Every structure is written in structure tokens, then in C-alpha cells.
Amino acid sequence: MPTLKTGGRFKSAVCAGEIMVVTASGDDVELTCGGAPMVEPGTETAADATVHPDHAVGIAMGKRYITEDESLEVLCVKAGDGALAVNGQLLLQKDTKQLPKTD
Amino acid sequence: MNVMMLLEMASGAFPDRPAFTDGERGVTYTYSELFEAARHRAGSIRANGASRMAKLDVSNLGTPLGLFSSAWAGVPYVPLNYRLTDDEILALLKRVTPAYLVTSADRVDALGGLDDVHAISTDSFLDAGQHPVAVEGDWAMDPDEIAVLLFTSGTTGEPKAAVLRHKHLVSYILSSVEFASAPEDDASLVCVPPYHIAGIAAIMSSVYSGRHVIQLPNFSAERWIELVREHKVTTAFVVPTMLARIVETLEAAGASDAGMPHLNSLAYGGGKMPLSVIEKAMTLFPDTDFSNAYGLTETSSTICVLGPDAHRDAVASTTEAGRRRLVSVGQALPGVEIEIRDDEGRVLGAGERGEIYVRGEQVSGEYEGKGSVVDAQGWFPTRDAGSLDDEGYLFLEGRADDVIVRGGENLSPGEIEDVLLTHPSVADVAVVGVPDEQWGEAVAAAIVAKVGASIDMQELAELVKIELRSSRVPAHMKQWDELPYNETGKLLRRVVKATFEEQLA
Structure with a gap:
């Protein structure tokens, strides 16, 4: 897959999930969703592709996901059944601190 | 990365929720209507070939539509201050040509006659029939593209145009707002001017949280009170002079309680809040959470918040230092760092007064034609003077120049x-x-x-x-x-x- 750059958008090849890269280290890493490498929006994907059972916890819209060392952070912009992973390691969900409404 | 993505997510998650209501005209956009309208206005802006989209009018549905359609079209959105003199407005407008200008009907003829200015009225901008062609394709995702140019009030000399890129605005929202966190009946009353950073921030954070915004174009305390009651408003932001007038108006009517139990949160900022006003307000609004926000145009709005608990703790405190917190602007947001420095640039300790420096993803610190004033380590000198206490509560002391x-x-x-x-x-x-x-x-x-x-x-x-x-x-x-x-x-x-x-x- 292409290098992950801040602002870059990718979709899952095996479910409805879509993400946007929030921060990236610039290193070449392969981001997968549902066990399959993510692809650029507009790429044709196989209709019969399925989510790998070990990568099936799903992603939720508006949630942010990070690698353990926080070198990669992505935002889920469309929910999907697949889970995100880098080098086979599942990404973790990042908590947004609930702040008082100010604007 | 593009602010349009915030609206796309909202429109996908809750298409039929009301997004914006013009409190004076009584017209509403749902989230999906706003998204579709942005697609078509972006088409008109692209077809015009303008390099900026300017808006010179009070708050109305054209305000969020202007922000999102210019983001989709890939041109900076430039809200102008309609309270300036004609000469001042002309001078600013000439700095942002070729411009697609949306303005009040009475100004279209005069301003549309200028070179490189295509002027249409707000009514024409909002009339779907006049924008039949939707833009093709998605918006750019380059985080470095300019989203907004905001002319700062410029207390001396020519106003500077602060540059806010998509990455600054989007990081501010992602780090401070939880997506879709607003309950379905949440309504926010927005009365800050549309050309102020608080007005821009209000649009984005309401959209991302899924709130319904009620716009009050020309503030008066009486109208504010009416609209809060009429729309069962749950959250609002005011500047200190507005809160002072709201308190005065309620007191003049003999109220001991504002009678707005649905108003869960009332935030204020933009200037120094007199202690007497906030104390009275907390008595008149016993069910309301108060928050004080501090931020600058150059920092994409809020960088510090004094939250509701801190307000109550300060009022109940038995120590001088504890009570003083009520006049602080609170602690830095997640992802924002604050330092106080002296004239030689040395970092000062707790309680020492100096200039406030800030660093974080949402900090731009850049002006058009002047470049960035952020240093090599990413610190932006705010020119505001202040001090931090030993728990990181920030106290403002006016402008460093003062x-x-x-x-x-x-x-x-x-x-x-x-x-x-x-x-x-x-x-x-x-x-x-x-x-x-x-x-x-x-x-x-x-x-x-x-x-x-x-x-x-x-x-x-x-x-x-x-x-x-x-x-x-x-x-x-x-x-x-x-x-x-x-x-x-x-x-x-x-x-x-x-x-x-x-x-x-």
C-alpha cells in the first residue's frame, strides 16, 4: 500500500470501514483492516472478500486508533466490521478526554 | 485532512438531525441538507474560478455553508467584519481577490463592481435553484491547505490575516470533541460574530458533536433570553459584556432565577470576566455548568479551559488562592502546552508573570505575507501576559504590550x-x-x-x-x-x- 501520510484516506478491502491518517511516522508500514491491506478510496475490491476472524472486532465512526508506540494514529470515518492492525498487531482505541463544552 | 470530513461524518451518522437554524429567519438545514448544499455551492465557487470565498454578512445559514463549501472547493474561507467602515472593508477585500463574495443585498452592487470580485447576495447564495451544478469528486485531503483566513482585530496598524490550515482546525476538533457526543435534543445558541475564531470553532465543534445550532445574528440580552427559552437551548457561549447584559436584564426584571433549567452549560471567553458578573450569573443560573475558555485566532480557538467543577470548587474554597481560581482561565487542553517566559526568553516558574507561549497541533501562528512567528521548537508567543499557578492554572494579565x-x-x-x-x-x-x-x-x-x-x-x-x-x-x-x-x-x-x-x- 502507499506510504501513510497525515490526511491520507484509505478504505478496507473486506468491509465498509474507512479511515483517515491523523499522524504517521513516515516509515513504511502496512495497515490492514479485517486482516487485508487497506486500499485507496475508489479502488475496486472483491465482492466476496471476508473479514479474517482474528481481525473482526470492528471500528466505530469517530473513534481514533493508535499503535502501541503511538507512531501511527488514524480516525475512523466510516464504521466497519474489520479491526485495524499494523504488522499483525491490532491497533488500540484512543480515548478522547471529555471536556466541558466551550464553543 | 479537511474540515469537510467533519460534516461528511455528521451527515453520514445523523442525516436528518437539524444542524443550523437561523434564529431570526426561522429557516433550518439538516445535516444532509447542509452537506448537499455545500456540494453545490462548491460547484459554483469552482466554476467562478475565484481563489478565495469571502463572506460579509451577519450570521445566517450562509455562514456554515460558506465555510464548508469553500473547503470542498479548495479555496480559503474569509469571513469579513461587517461592522468596519466602507473604506476598511474595501481595503481588506482587495487583499483577498479574486474573490467569490457573499454579502447582504444592499452591498452587492457597490462591491460587485470591483475588479476580481464576484458578488452575490446571501439570498442568492442560499437559493438552491441558482446553484444547479454539484462539484465533482471529493475535497483535497492535503492537511497543509488553507481552510480559513481571519483578519485579526489589529489594535495597532493594518489588520493581519491569520492563516488557519485544515490540519490546525481538524486537530483542534479531534482533540477536544468526541464525535456524535451530543444528545439528540442538544441545542446551542451561537451569538458570537461569524468573523471571529469563536464563530468558526462553534460551527465545527457543533457539527462534529451533532448539536443543533441556533444562530442569533445581532446580540441583545432580551433576544438571547427569548431564544434560549423558545428553543430549549442546552449550551451557549458568550463574551463577558454579553453575560453582564444578560445578568442586568434578568435582574431588572426582578428575577432571582433565570428560569432556564434546560441550559446545561454556559461558556464564556474573549475578554476578562469581572468577578461580580460571574458570581451573580452562577446564582441566577443554579443548574448551569460554567466554563471559561481562553484562546486566540492563531491557536484555532480554545487552548485553556476552566471547567464547571473548578468553578464550583473556587466558589466554595476557604483559601485566597483557591477562590482566585475563579478568575483564572483554567488548565491547558490535552495536546496543548503552555509556558511563561521573561523578556530574555527564560522559562519562568509558578506564580511568576511573563509572556504566555503555547505549543500544539492546533497552533498556527502564521500570517499571510508575513510568515510564521512560531519558533524552531514550535512555540508561539501570544503577546498576552500571564502566570501559571503550581497546578497549571493560567491567569491572564492583559497584553504583554500593556x-x-x-x-x-x-x-x-x-x-x-x-x-x-x-x-x-x-x-x-x-x-x-x-x-x-x-x-x-x-x-x-x-x-x-x-x-x-x-x-x-x-x-x-x-x-x-x-x-x-x-x-x-x-x-x-x-x-x-x-x-x-x-x-x-x-x-x-x-x-x-x-x-x-x-x-x-
Whole structure:
């Protein structure tokens, strides 16, 4: 897959999930969703592709996901059944601190 | 990364929720309607070939539509201050051509005649029939593209155009708002001007959280109270002068309770909040959470918040330091760092006054044609003066430029004002430096008396001498009927200074 750059958008090849890269280290890493490498929006994907059972916890819209060392952070912009992973390691969900409404 | 993505997510998750209602015209966009309208207005902007989209009008549905459609079209959105004089507006408009200008009907002919300005009325902009062609494809995701150009109020000289890129605005929202966190019946009353950073931030954070925004184009306390009740508003943001007028209006009507139990949260910012106003407001709105926000145009809005719990703790505190927190602007947001530095750039410790520096993803610190003023480590000098306490609560002390240098000693106007405001006869006060032959600068104070109170200047001088020291005692004190504020509640210190200088000359 292409290098992950801040602002870059990718979709899952095996479910409805879509993400946007929030921060990236610039290193070449392969981001997968549902066990399959993510692809650029507009790429044709196989209709019969399925989510790998070990990568099936799903992603939720508006949630942010990070690698353990926080070198990669992505935002889920469309929910999907697949889970995100880098080098086979599942990404973790990042908590947004609930702040008082100010604007 | 693009602010349009925030609207796309909202429109996908809750298409039929009301997004924006013009409180005066009574018209509404749902989230999906706003998204579709942005797609078509982006088509019109692209077809026009303009390099900027400018909006010169009060808040209305054209405000969020302008922001999102320009983001989709890939041109900066430039909201202009409609309260400026015609000459000032012309000067700003010429700096953003070729422009696609949306303005009030009475200005279309005059401004549309300018070179490289395509002017249409707000009504034409909102009329779907006049925008039949939707833009093709998605918006750009380059995080470095410019989202908004905001002319800063410019207390001296020509206004500067602050550059806010998509990455600044989107990081501010992602780090401070949880997506879709607003309950379905949440409604926010927005009365800050559309050309102010708080107005831009209100659009984005409401959209991302899924709130319904009620727009109040021209603030009056009476109309604000009516709209809060009519729309069962749950959250609102006001500047200090607005809150003062709301409190006065409720008190004049004999209210001991504002009678707005649905108003869960009331945030304020944009200027110094007098202690007497916030204390009265907390009594009148017993069910409401108060938050104080501090931010700048160059930092994509809020960087510090004093939350509801901190408000209540401060009021209930038995110590002087604890109660003082009520006049602080709270602690830095996640992802934002704050430092206080002296004139030589040394980082100061707790309790020491200096210039406020800020760093974080949402900080731009860049002006068009002037470049960035952020240093190599990412720190932006705010030109605001302040201090941090030992738990990171930030206290503002006015602009760094406002420091009075008297006989080589640096005096903070804010410190002297705080003392004078504790006197029971003083309603408002502004302290400035004026030229002085002997000391270089002398302290001058403009004082507004409380209704029915009379001011004893000697007593006030004594108070400053006891609380601070004799060098802080104003050499000149004058009683004023009221102090000059701009429409967002910022004290116009230069006006006070100029008046004193004229009187003393």
C-alpha cells in the first residue's frame, strides 16, 4: 500500500470501514483492516472478500486508533466490521478526554 | 485532512438531525441538507474560478455553508467584519481577490463592481435553484491547505490575516470533541460574530458533536433570553459584556432565577470576566455548568479551559488562592502546552508573570505575507501576559504590550485593576501607562462607579498602596461613565490611553 501520510484516506478491502491518517511516522508500514491491506478510496475490491476472524472486532465512526508506540494514529470515518492492525498487531482505541463544552 | 470530513461524518451518522437554524429567519438545514448544499455551492465557487470565498454578512445559514463549501472547493474561507467602515472593508477585500463574495443585498452592487470580485447576495447564495451544478469528486485531503483566513482585530496598524490550515482546525476538533457526543435534543445558541475564531470553532465543534445550532445574528440580552427559552437551548457561549447584559436584564426584571433549567452549560471567553458578573450569573443560573475558555485566532480557538467543577470548587474554597481560581482561565487542553517566559526568553516558574507561549497541533501562528512567528521548537508567543499557578492554572494579565514601565519597574495593569475592582464602589476599571517626564511612564486609571455609588479617589489610592505598593498607585485617576469595549468584549485600552494622553497634554 502507499506510504501513510497525515490526511491520507484509505478504505478496507473486506468491509465498509474507512479511515483517515491523523499522524504517521513516515516509515513504511502496512495497515490492514479485517486482516487485508487497506486500499485507496475508489479502488475496486472483491465482492466476496471476508473479514479474517482474528481481525473482526470492528471500528466505530469517530473513534481514533493508535499503535502501541503511538507512531501511527488514524480516525475512523466510516464504521466497519474489520479491526485495524499494523504488522499483525491490532491497533488500540484512543480515548478522547471529555471536556466541558466551550464553543 | 479537511474540515469537510467533519460534516461528511455528521451527515453520514445523523442525516436528518437539524444542524443550523437561523434564529431570526426561522429557516433550518439538516445535516444532509447542509452537506448537499455545500456540494453545490462548491460547484459554483469552482466554476467562478475565484481563489478565495469571502463572506460579509451577519450570521445566517450562509455562514456554515460558506465555510464548508469553500473547503470542498479548495479555496480559503474569509469571513469579513461587517461592522468596519466602507473604506476598511474595501481595503481588506482587495487583499483577498479574486474573490467569490457573499454579502447582504444592499452591498452587492457597490462591491460587485470591483475588479476580481464576484458578488452575490446571501439570498442568492442560499437559493438552491441558482446553484444547479454539484462539484465533482471529493475535497483535497492535503492537511497543509488553507481552510480559513481571519483578519485579526489589529489594535495597532493594518489588520493581519491569520492563516488557519485544515490540519490546525481538524486537530483542534479531534482533540477536544468526541464525535456524535451530543444528545439528540442538544441545542446551542451561537451569538458570537461569524468573523471571529469563536464563530468558526462553534460551527465545527457543533457539527462534529451533532448539536443543533441556533444562530442569533445581532446580540441583545432580551433576544438571547427569548431564544434560549423558545428553543430549549442546552449550551451557549458568550463574551463577558454579553453575560453582564444578560445578568442586568434578568435582574431588572426582578428575577432571582433565570428560569432556564434546560441550559446545561454556559461558556464564556474573549475578554476578562469581572468577578461580580460571574458570581451573580452562577446564582441566577443554579443548574448551569460554567466554563471559561481562553484562546486566540492563531491557536484555532480554545487552548485553556476552566471547567464547571473548578468553578464550583473556587466558589466554595476557604483559601485566597483557591477562590482566585475563579478568575483564572483554567488548565491547558490535552495536546496543548503552555509556558511563561521573561523578556530574555527564560522559562519562568509558578506564580511568576511573563509572556504566555503555547505549543500544539492546533497552533498556527502564521500570517499571510508575513510568515510564521512560531519558533524552531514550535512555540508561539501570544503577546498576552500571564502566570501559571503550581497546578497549571493560567491567569491572564492583559497584553504583554500593556505592561507599564515606571522608572525601570514593570507593572501589570491587570494586577492593579484586580485590586481596584475589589472596592465596593467600583464597577469597572482600566489601568494604562501614560508618558511621564520623571518616570518614563506613569500609572493612569479610568474608573466606572457602580450605580448609585460615589468614588473616593483617595480611598482607592490607599487601597492600592496597602494591597500592592506605592509604585502601583495611579498618578492619574478619572471617573468614566463606561469603558470602551469592542463587540467581542475586549477592552480597548488604546482608547483609554489616548484619552488620558489628550487630557494630560
